[in-house]
Amino acid sequence: MSKLFNNYTHSYMTYLQIEKNSSVHTVNNYRDDLEHFFMFMNEQQVQELADVTHQTARLYLTTLHEKKMARATASRRISALRGFYRFLMREQIVGENPFLLVHRPKGTKKLPSFFYEEEMKELFEAADGDDDLSVRNRALLELLYGTGIRVSECAALSIADLDLHLGVVLVHGKGGKERYVPFGSFASEAVEAYLQKSRPVLMHNGEHQKLFVNFRGAPITTGGIRYILNGLIKKASLSGSIHPHMLRHSFATHLLNNGADMRTVQELLGHASLSSTQMYTHVTKEHLQKTYRNHHPRA
Known part of the structure; x- marks a missing residue:
């Protein structure tokens, strides 16, 4: 991951902690999600964050599905990237959010376990x-x-x-x-x-x-x-x-x-x-x- 991407990630993590009051657990998960997507960008030879299109985002979701990733994890990754691009738009780093219209996978709801x-x-x-x-x-x-x-x-x-x-x-x-x-x-x-x-x-x-x-x-x-x-x-x-x-x-x-x-x-x-x-x-x-x-x- 390039130094520039590191800077963007650091800025977003700071935003989550200070402005959004996100938990340490959420921040760590979102950092992992971003790094996973940056590796995907590298594999697809997408050089800049602004070069990511809606088609790129859909291809990424397809890749998650092909790897049989748990729906809850895939859904969180799309959510993390949607929020990341919303932040980048606010900072005027990109002009659009390619994940805005990508539908998050619906997870199967499990009944909570409890003690009688x-x-x-x-x-x-x-x-x-x-x-x-x-x-x-x-x-x-x-x-x-x-x-x-x-x-x-x-x-x-x-x-x-x-x-x-x-x-x-x-x-x-x-x-x-x-x-x-x-x-x-x-x-x-x-x-x-x-x-x-x-x-x-x-x-x-x-x-x-x-x-x-x-x-x-x-x-x-x-x-x-x-x-x-x-x-x-x-x-x-x-x-x-x-x-x-x-x-x-x-x-x-x-x-x-x-x-x-x-x-x-x-x-x-x-x-x-x-x-x-x-x-x-x-x-x-x-x-x-x-x-x-x-x-x-x-x-």
């Missing part, structure tokens, strides 16, 4: 224990399930974000958006026990204010949280491994199963669009159908 309430009870039993790490793990599990926050949002929490008296937590979500999420007495008691008993010991006289810490006293990472949750899965003898969002999916599904309205769940999850929340209706319908088949005498 009986499985959640097994997980909580697996987190029981009086040692410092067990007390921390219980607090972590209770807060994730009690609020439905993302694993990344949980890792970013500071002690000051919690109000144990009111039972709410200030969550720093995607795109710099903040929201208050309530939590119940189980999460409140577990977190308070962790703060009073375990965190001071795990900190080893450290001074940072991140809520959850690892056994060395450093702020816990998203990978660390997944490691803890997978350990609880094995201890509970539940099959498979835990997906980072499974507790979040369980939170939403259990709320809807017990009568919560869609708009409230949308606000609690921090979804910008109601359509993102509506995927859980398919899960709850499946749950109702299963209950009907198992219990109705003429099902």
Whole structure:
């Protein structure tokens, strides 16, 4: 990739981080997407970004299809390039957006995986224990399930974000958006026990204010949280491994199963669009159908 392309990529990444408040994960993915397209340009002997036409863009999409790339990945790559060219037009580097009329591949929607309430009870039993790490793990599990926050949002929490008296937590979500999420007495008691008993010991006289810490006293990472949750899965003898969002999916599904309205769940999850929340209706319908088949005498 030429130095000029490097400059364009760097400028676009800066734009995503500062002006669009995109996550580090999104920025890294988009950087990979641009580099992949630049290699394609080199193979096609297209020398300049302004030389990319609608036909070039369609050929690139065909190439992704021929390589049997996952639809979600191909769709993201087209989205990244559409945004990149929109940025280049704004900076008056190119005159048109060749990806504007290229249709992104539609991905197959998968129903979110979640734990049944009986499985959640097994997980909580697996987190029981009086040692410092067990007390921390219980607090972590209770807060994730009690609020439905993302694993990344949980890792970013500071002690000051919690109000144990009111039972709410200030969550720093995607795109710099903040929201208050309530939590119940189980999460409140577990977190308070962790703060009073375990965190001071795990900190080893450290001074940072991140809520959850690892056994060395450093702020816990998203990978660390997944490691803890997978350990609880094995201890509970539940099959498979835990997906980072499974507790979040369980939170939403259990709320809807017990009568919560869609708009409230949308606000609690921090979804910008109601359509993102509506995927859980398919899960709850499946749950109702299963209950009907198992219990109705003429099902």
